[in-house]
Amino acid sequence: xxxxxxxxxxxxxxxxxxxxxxxxxxxxxxxxxxxxxxxxxxxxxxxxxxxxxxxxxxxxxxxxxxxxxxxxxxxxxxxxxxxxxxxxxxxxxxxxxxxxxxxxxxxxxxxxxxxxxxxxxxxxxxxxxxxxxxxxxxxxxxxxxxxxxxxxxxxxxxxxxxxxxxxxxxxxxxxxxxxxxxxxxxxxxxxxxxxxxxxxxxxxxxxxxxxxxxxxxxxxxxxxxxxxxxxxxxxxxxxxxxxxxxxxxxxxxxxxxxxxxxxxxxxxxxxxxxxxxxxxxxxxxxxxxxxxxxxxxxxxxxxxxxxxxxxxxxxxxxxxxxxxxxxxxxxxxxxxxxxxxxxxxxxxxxxxxxxxxxxxxxxxxxxxxxxxxxxxxxxxxxxxxxxxxxxxxxxxxxxxxxxxxxxxxxxxxxxxxxxx
Amino acid sequence: xxxxxxxxxxxxxxxxxxxxxxxxxxxxxxxxxxxxxxxxxxxxxxxxxxxxxxxxxxxxxxxxxxxxxxxxxxxxxxxxxxxxxxxxxxxxxxxxxxxxxxxxxxxxxxxxxxxxxxxxxxxxxxxxxxxxxxxxxxxxxxxxxxxxxxxxxxxxxxxxxxxxxxxxxxxxxxxxxxxxxxxxxxxxxxxxxxxxxxxxxxxxxxxxxxxxxxxxxxxxxxxxxxxxxxxxxxxxxxxxxxxxxxxxxxxxxxxxxxxxxxxxxxxxxxxxxxxxxxxxxxxxxx
Numbered sequence: 001x002x003x004x005x006x007x008x009x010x011x012x013x014x015x016x017x018x019x020x021x022x023x024x025x026x027x028x029x030x031x032x033x034x035x036x037x038x039x040x041x042x043x044x045x046x047x048x049x050x051x052x053x054x055x056x057x058x059x060x061x062x063x064x065x066x067x068x069x070x071x072x073x074x075x076x077x078x079x080x081x082x083x084x085x086x087x088x089x090x091x092x093x094x095x096x097x098x099x100x101x102x103x104x105x106x107x108x109x110x111x112x113x114x115x116x117x118x119x120x121x122x123x124x125x126x127x128x129x130x131x132x133x134x135x136x137x138x139x140x141x142x143x144x145x146x147x148x149x150x151x152x153x154x155x156x157x158x159x160x161x162x163x164x165x166x167x168x169x170x171x172x173x174x175x176x177x178x179x180x181x182x183x184x185x186x187x188x189x190x191x192x193x194x195x196x197x198x199x200x201x202x203x204x205x206x207x208x209x210x211x212x213x214x215x216x217x218x219x220x221x222x223x224x225x226x227x228x229x230x231x232x233x234x235x236x237x238x239x240x241x242x243x244x245x246x247x248x249x250x251x252x253x254x255x256x257x258x259x260x261x262x263x264x265x266x267x268x269x270x271x272x273x274x275x276x277x278x279x280x281x282x283x284x285x286x287x288x289x290x291x292x293x294x295x296x297x298x299x300x301x302x303x304x305x306x307x308x309x310x311x312x313x314x315x316x317x318x319x320x321x322x323x324x325x326x327x328x329x330x331x332x333x334x335x336x337x338x339x340x341x342x343x344x345x346x347x348x349x350x351x352x353x354x355x356x357x358x359x360x361x362x363x364x365x366x367x368x369x370x371x372x373x374x375x376x377x378x379x380x381x382x383x384x385x386x387x388x389x390x391x392x393x394x395x396x397x398x399x400x401x402x403x404x405x406x407x408x409x410x411x412x413x414x415x416x417x418x419x420x
Numbered sequence: 421x422x423x424x425x426x427x428x429x430x431x432x433x434x435x436x437x438x439x440x441x442x443x444x445x446x447x448x449x450x451x452x453x454x455x456x457x458x459x460x461x462x463x464x465x466x467x468x469x470x471x472x473x474x475x476x477x478x479x480x481x482x483x484x485x486x487x488x489x490x491x492x493x494x495x496x497x498x499x500x501x502x503x504x505x506x507x508x509x510x511x512x513x514x515x516x517x518x519x520x521x522x523x524x525x526x527x528x529x530x531x532x533x534x535x536x537x538x539x540x541x542x543x544x545x546x547x548x549x550x551x552x553x554x555x556x557x558x559x560x561x562x563x564x565x566x567x568x569x570x571x572x573x574x575x576x577x578x579x580x581x582x583x584x585x586x587x588x589x590x591x592x593x594x595x596x597x598x599x600x601x602x603x604x605x606x607x608x609x610x611x612x613x614x615x616x617x618x619x620x621x622x623x624x625x626x627x628x629x630x631x632x633x634x635x636x637x638x639x640x641x642x643x644x645x646x647x648x649x650x651x652x653x654x655x656x657x658x659x660x661x662x663x664x665x666x667x668x669x670x671x672x673x674x675x676x677x678x679x680x681x682x683x684x685x686x687x688x689x690x691x692x693x694x695x696x697x698x699x700x701x702x703x704x705x706x
Binding site for chain 1: 428429430431432433449452459463464467468539540541613700703704
């Protein structure tokens, strides 16, 4: 059977908030004094009652997981969930506070490509320097040199100092070196965000190659599409804790849609992205136009969303709504301001949004909604993922979806007139 | 069975690591990187200057001329009856090597935070590459010194080279390198969190120069206490030995050299332990 190549056991990491100054010196002396007396570092106790009061933050808290050979593990989570900290510890850039990681095989990390590139040196010199920083020997680099240059597509400029390169060329050369490392375990953090579309395709291909050769990849990204395309397993981190660990599709679905199949959802604080709560959202209900609660529709079926809100303001407002696809890309938006000026006084309301002939093609969709003052200068509320629905692969007339391209269908008139 | 399980893992990252684990095997496997860094330092220094590598020659000559003018010309400090320029040159050749090594290695962590934050390689590679690239500079300075020395050797009868001790020169360089590395690495480790010490480094290096017979020959110091203090400085005996071998003044004392050597070994040992401890987590505090 495939063996375990990375074993993470009760791994934790903490950071101190605030500035380094005299205060931290007193703190350090305190820790040191505990150490001398053979006691445990008082700041390292995972103790909920005391731990929250001081200025330390747990970036990772008691993480346990295993990665098997040949697996492509996606790591997902919001900003600040601890993804990058985990990768930093894995690539030995920083040390964990508690716990251990056991590794089998050579690790290479692409936390950022082009590390150690020196602007005054030529492309050729930098390939050698960068390769050596990443752990290759000179002989290894020399053997792969032609391949690297070929992959990067900068043959012509290889003997020019890299400070004369365009930023695209620079990144391509840097990634080319990294792509030819041939480690047993590859750690990638969002590097795919660089370069033009063609180059990104090349990179994705390279990562697929790497995993195809039975090597292990750890991949951090916010692009659920890419994660679901190349990862076999996924880990969802939230506030330093593993929220879910399992097959990619399952983790991504739960991540994007944590409360599956709830027609009326309560708005929780973690859904709120911004807003001063002058108007607050409490619930979001999904229905069809005949007011039956449901969250799956066929192509062309109209959708209704009801929001229960409470206002504390008398300012004129405008409600708005975005529908995103599973990768988080906004597909369409609707702003009440375009149609009407909404007066509001303190009290509770039901805000109802009804589509009018939009036709989303099959897939999963997620609702983001909010409200601004009428002049669009002040966010009162903004909630992400407050509702989700699926469009099934069938048309209103019962015909099966024929695989046509696009994201939305638009009602239009086609006319053919004979031309003489 | 338990034994086998242990050997399976190629690497284990832990919260607590052994104080005395120097990772010498890792250093060796990254030796190519060491020389690529040396090359980078050397090549990038003189790029886009008109005089290029000539600057390696001009710098020490200018320093010696300044010293000759100020200390010998204006302050009338004794040079033991030797030509002033030769005397100062002999002092600053090795001294500059030490000072350069110390200055550059003492900012290892802060200056390389960007690169250290991205990838892991044995951090000690960085200060070691500084020692080696400065060695090239030292070589050039020794060449200048020797050409001036040959000129005075043929024109003055006050110079008495001790040919029988010439073999000892590489050991002097080695000791200077060790001391520079030791001090530099220690300072670098101590300044990742609290930067206060960095303000003292420049001042300290200067003070150390006055206290190590680079400018003032030890023979001209009459106060026993100050003389003792200068001899406690591990650099003094190294510089005096260098002067003794080439010029015949100064002194060679195996006792003091042994003291310097011991000082260097202990310093290196302590500073590398501290450096290894700090490199694990300095990214959080730098």
